[in-house]
Amino acid sequence: MTLINRRHFIQHSALTAAAACFPGLLLANQGGKTLPTPGFKADVEIEFTAHAARVSVLANGPATLVQRYSAKLIKGPVQTVVQLPGNYLGPILNFRQGQKVRVFFKNELNESSIIHWHGLHVPQHSDGHPMYSIEPGARFVYEFEVLNRAGTSLYHSHSHNLTAEQVYRGLAGLITVTDSDEQRLDLPAGEFDLPLVIQDRSFDSKNQLQYVHMMHQRMEGFLGDIILVNGKPDAEFRVKSRAYRFRAVNGSNSRIYKLGWDDGTPLTAIGTDACLLAKPETRPYIMLAPGERVDLWLDFSGREVGSRLVMYSLPFSGTQPGMGGKGMRHNRLPQGGKFAVATFSVTEKVGDSPALPESLVPFQRLSQADTDNPGKPLPIGLSMQAMRPLLNGKSFAMDKVADFERVALGSVKNIRIFHDHEMPGGKGARHEANAENHENPMRGMRMKKPMDHDNGGSGGHKMGMGGGMMDMAHPIHLHGQQFQILRRVTDKVRDSYASVREGFIDSGWKDTVLVMPGEEVEIIKPFQDYKGLFLYHCHNLEHEDLGMMRQYLIE
Template sequence: MTHRTNYSRRKFLQISAAGAAFAAMPAMSAATGGSLLRKATPGFIADVEIEFAAQASQATIIGGGPATRVQSYSAKLLKGPANTLRALPDNYLGPILTLEKGQKVRIFFNNRLHEPSIIHWHGLHVPQRSDGHPMYTIQPGEQYVYEFEVLNRAGTSFYHSHAHDLTAEQVYRGLAGLIVVNDADEAKLDLPRGEYDLPLVIQDRRFDGRNQLQYLHAMPERMMGFLGDTILVNGKPQAQFSVKTRAYRFRAVNGSNSRIYKLGWDDGTALTAIGTDAGLLAKPETRPYIMLAPGERVDLWLDFSGRAVGSRLTLYSLAYSGALPGMHGGMGMMQAQLAQGAKFPIAVFNVNEKVGDSPKLPQTLVPFQRLSDADTDNRDNPIPIALSIRHMRPLLNGLSFSMDRVTDYEKVALGSIKKIRIFHDHGEAGREHTTGMGMGRMGGMRRGGDEAGQGMGGMGGMSMDMAHPIHLHGQQYQILSRNAAKTDAADYSTVKDGFIDSGWKDTVLVMPGEEVNIVKPFQDYKGLFLYHCHNLEHEDLGMMRQYYIG
């Protein structure tokens, strides 16, 4: 209870400070708006209206014992196509939300928990007010109204809790669900549909002897990220799929707090992807395995044509190394029986019926605009995202999250396209980005409060390199390059062939020592948009910042 009380007080202070900062800056105030709670906008004519609720509930996860206490989303369709919502039976995961590009959507979110919460529509390009920024977190019994037009192209996204300090545990206890977006370009393709288009939400959890979720708050475990010892697929352990001798589309989502998966077949068959994060690729990509970090999605083309009826294939997370520092890199956290980088089965596919009709893998998928350095206005001075863990604090650019602070280099012009450099900071690499850049509060005030108190370089203490999945809210971005010169070559060789970097992304896995350059548009919407590590324990510890688009 103390944790929740402290959270409420911190939330009040943060909102008060944010309100003061916004009031002092007319442009910021106009972008963010005044009140935290809203009613439906009369002039916004919604094509789809949904009533969402978060509540405590129970679900049967482990058979042969008590139901598991969880937190879950429920939803009721008030207006729109009948296929907008599809519930997964007897499940803690929220209903699958199916949207069409161009639809106007209104969602009434009711918080029926006993603690604050808010929903983030991970992967959707929406206005700040509808993005689930923690400044809009609502208290028990309150309602929040989301309104947005679906601008995304066809692809797979997901929604989850985003209340600061509470995100990791609320997602762990069940507050997440899948989003499917369709559009006209995808409709032209002969892709698997209906019963052949299936979710593959992968999570790891830990249960006690009474089937209750165990989530530990010990600092060493929080620093590395929570690892469970039971793998769940679509909310169930020991997942099995009955498939026919034809092609399927499986929408794989890494819904774990910190576990990184290396997807691969037990018989060595290559995997084919047709989409990453929130969009289809220009053409299919085939890899010996596919890396999937927390927050990432990949649409898999799994073709069982030619397989004998009665055959079984097992999808594994294959072994890899180097994601965690030092002794943790080889064995994971001592509390976890299933280490980060261990090999283990995810799901079994049983071929049980022979059919003759199956779509063929398209050679090309959708039109794709490739961005480059030349499209950016800062190609020689990229915006930094420096990753570090110092004094038991995970940091971005040497700073922790603060609701009311934006540095000068985090202020970007609406309509601009920026180059961003993501790298591991070892104390000296980031100095060039802090000198003369006026890092501080909104409007150039000096640092203080919840921030680290020291810039990059000169913080002292031991720095730990580990893999970080970096998620940027707002528009998707493209990956320009990866530089592995400072990685451990042996470790990097176990993951390097599993990155699919040719599509639109909103989350990218950055391995220890690696540098990743991306190009990101900042278009359509003004306001504050977060960027953070999607290791959810790191996010709650403050490894999160925000851009102000104005």
């Protein structure tokens, strides 16, 4: 049985089991929605296709074979779909709060796929749960109302065991949402509102994408040697001497960015994951983990024509053990190294520019008093023991939810995210794993003899490949409604934490949060509007595919 056929078999078997366990939540044909819903009157209709294509990514040499999304607007405002010509990224989707959206998705790949609208608060059947993955030649109909406030989201493939490689090969794109609160602000718009989708890739001598397949590389997560912005290398933006809004998206599989200017000028954020902030926040640098977004206010006022600024990913340490990078092409740019992201060249002097608002949008700040489990947070325990990335000691299974993963519709929960191998109480979660891990991603793989590797700056610990500690930062993404960060507990972090400490913007609505080694993060998450199964997982996409994913059942 080929690897892809085995994946299809596992996925189909898991879906059948899920249908038996959650019959009221699945569609009648077990994962396929092929017809529009009578009575759902769409304001926007889009035809979406996933297919193979050849795109000239690098300046010289052959075109690169990629997987990409193409879209055609059937109904709605003309700017709803903005194509990016000559680009492997999918088109930018521009929505308004309150719109009803219908997407006809057709899979023209040679493997199963499904789309997740990362950051949008939508029903289970439109969220891109891998149980809805469709086979080659099939189609799926998404239907949802845009409930989100103004902000920046993304969309990408979410077919289990295929997510990381499909996203890496191009299946991703940007989403913007606007609303009346945003429209009352004088924010940069039109040509002054631009995407900044940051990704890393590796290419062979024929310009073809190289991906990781060895197990220790997958455990570390893919790290490329070329930085692409908006699908192109050596990105340069020609700007005027005025303010811009740049919607920065970390579209990499596992790379973490520490965004900052080369001249030390601080960065100002006006929004985090899918929502504007209550007021602008300024940092010396901004950390951006896979799946995270930040809306940047970049003001070039006062800069002379001909001046150039380079945005870097600045150096940091302590996010991973540093295994396996030396001498390997896929890891030529180490995690935490310094490298240029994009250059901004001032090409025109102008006299008009909007001023940075002192306040942005109305904002409700949640507290423990708003939760129905104060002092008894739901756990998300992170562990990578014995080469198995787990959450709460368990691997992903479509037909399983633990008792604490069943939550009542309308509830607001306090959730504690912690490192299961470091924090008190972790052993209990891990010891429950074996009974439910019938889909162990490591089964059948040949392992080398365990050996220790240098930790790469995260405090001097050693890591054994066969069962020792895997000390890594994990970007944790929760599907469904967004959450707020209540607090970070840092009394057990290492000295290296100082290199990232000032880069977290925790005051806004979030759907993805970076949890550093030794760190504990408490969040408050509403579970409103929709019943069903909603995932939570590590957004290091290699970890997600290896099973570092679970789900809540909202009932």
